[in-house]
Amino acid sequence: MGLLLWIVVGAIAGWLAGLMVRGGGFGFLTNVVVGIVGAAVAGWVLPRLGVQVGGGFFREIFHATIGAVILLVLVSLIGRMTR
Secondary structure (H helix, E strand, O other): OHHHHHHHHHHHHHHHHHHHOOOOOOOHHHHHHHHHHHHHHHHHHHHHHOOOOOOHHHHHHHHHHHHHHHHHHHHHHHHHHHO
């Protein structure tokens, strides 16, 4: 059940991040991966910044979305630098 929950949170977070970052959507599967990686990024970064938001499922989506947005912005910046 844990893996399925990660995929659901990743899908939601990746989709939301793709909407927030212009040109950041890469399709469903890639957005799920970006959401899952974003959740890991947020899980590492946000506690170090002292960010504590709510609890439960919605907190996980919020944190994963923030991490996915950070990841999409970094990928976008790297893409611009290599052009």
